[in-house]
Amino acid sequence: MTANLGSLDRLLRFVIGVVLIASPFMAAAAFAGNAVLTYGAILIGAVLVVTALVRFCPLYRLFGWKTCRA
Numbered sequence: 001m002t003a004n005l006g007s008l009d010r011l012l013r014f015v016i017g018v019v020l021i022a023s024p025f026m027a028a029a030a031f032a033g034n035a036v037l038t039y040g041a042i043l044i045g046a047v048l049v050v051t052a053l054v055r056f057c058p059l060y061r062l063f064g065w066k067t068c069r070a
Helices: 007-025 035-054 058-063
Strands: none
16 A cells, blocks of 8 residues: 555544544534434544545545645
């Protein structure tokens, strides 16, 4: 796996992922009563965090995109 995520892309993925993982546990979350949205947010957040940590996104490779230099 070659890295295909740049620094800004990784930072945004990590922050959005953490927010999505934490949001179902907050009392003010609008989708707290819906299990599908709750688990969906956690799953999508986890995928974003993992891709940010490993610096590789399979969808970017599929489409031939790169946001990193070199």
